Amino acid sequence: MVLETILYLIAYPPLWQVLILGFVGALLVAMVAIWFERKAAARVQRRIGPYWASPRLGGFMIIVADMIRYVTQQVIIPTTVDKIAFLLTPVAVLVVTILPLAFIPLSPHELYWPVASMEYSLLIALALTTLPPLLTVVLGWASSNKFSVIGSLRESYVITAYELVAVLAILAPAASTLSFNIVYIVEAQQPVKWLAILNPLAFLAAFLAVLMSTSAFPFEIPESEHEVVAGPYTEYSGILYALNMGGGYIRRFIYAIIIALVFLGGWAPYTPGLDPFTGFIIPSLIVLVKASIVVLVMSFLRAVYGRYRLDQALDAAWRLALPLALLGLGWSIILAYMNLI
Template identity: 30%
Template structure:
């Protein structure tokens, strides 16, 4: 790897990370705005036009807040937990294929994707989300607070329980696409139909488990305010809290992007047909790639909207209900889904 290559990759990573964190910060604003609309309120509208700079103000506020570490906390892990959380959340974006490459320098193509054509792409995603639990569990444990610990434990149990169904939900897609490479999976959908139509049950399963994995309502038990104060981030303040908070939203965005990739055809514009022939643009031509970016992000953010919409519509599960759903409902369904998909492929091919 040349030095130019390295610099370019660093710049690329910088752009991506900042874009994603910005997106996560704006999702906080979106969350508040949508919550307000659903509750017939106005929502934040003080900072900037329509309150658009609210996110910056929030982040500045968090930077200026005192960073409080509880006296009895394990300060090393207390500091490490938010770093793990945000790092894992951001790393996931390295694998997500936003669209084709945008520029070519020294014969190497660069786009928003850090690691295109990673042949175990989807496994990497699963691996990353699994590591994500460490952040939450560590935060809960190191705070030395019963509520935080409870939140961390719940989170760990919940993530492990739902990871299983999530993995099985993906298997259907992988079986049909015949690849673990995310770009390959999108390419299959670009030429054919989106997998949401072939794998509707798989999509719903993945969506539900994604809600649980990202600790979103109605599965937000780890931070259930009425019982656990704030859950694992009770003892966090200032930018450490900010990092945990941003990591949550980054995870939502990552999950949405992966769902867009796996089930909604990634950057594909039209569900059942090949875009390039319909739009009359050469495959991987710059206009189509740019359009692809827009389409991909639109799909991802549409799913983010659904995440938020669900949060302000559905009440929280009870812990036993959560576990029942995960193990007794979702897991059997996902197993049946895998078997039926396998049988379908066996008989149709």
């Protein structure tokens, strides 16, 4: 009885989804993603990568050590910056980045949704994911540094091009299932009618667009080291820099969760039960694992590709990714018309 109450308490959606999965889970995934990125790149590059911090864990503790360093490092606030914006934006970025989780259902049961209705959840979640880049532009502007301004300018170019593709491609499942309800989309994919298989074009477009718009490593055009030092984050140090950097990883993770839900079948092939454990915690963990795999594949690409030039990236967005997304959308409509899903 007591145990059940505790379970229900943990499964209280704002607590489980936003606090535990959102903050702790996202933090953990960000840590694992950074670690995996370093380890995977190291393997491809014939190195060992992080090792001595904890040889048995494959050097995972180096990420913890890094975090401790970021937290305890002095935060330098240059005199030329716009102080309020400079200090508040990194925090706002993190909050806004986590926000889409409030509209993402990780269980088919209404009881475990963070908000009462999931009718337009996909639209709202996607709309919220487009917010953080705007704050990145603010961030660069507040820094009052040439490299920051160039970096945030690039960020704004890249998001203009790729957010559109990302939104279009991720909306393709909505077109094929005729619903913006994520729960409905996931249920439609049960058990293995995953849209990534039925509609690989849209999936590829979504993957590419997410990679680009979250400036994942090989495509970190806004913060590419060799021209603009660290882009919008040049003036940041210590915990504020960690918030910015972690924000990027968490944003990619949120996108990955959406992709896992709408393309990779969400909690499929598992059929959730009714009680908190089988109805909420297990399905959400399945989604988490699928999202992690998406993030890890993105991390692997770091080792193989170089960096696109800004104009080439934009060119690729309009000429390659956008048609791909439109084709995916068209294919979704055909899927819907032929009742394939």
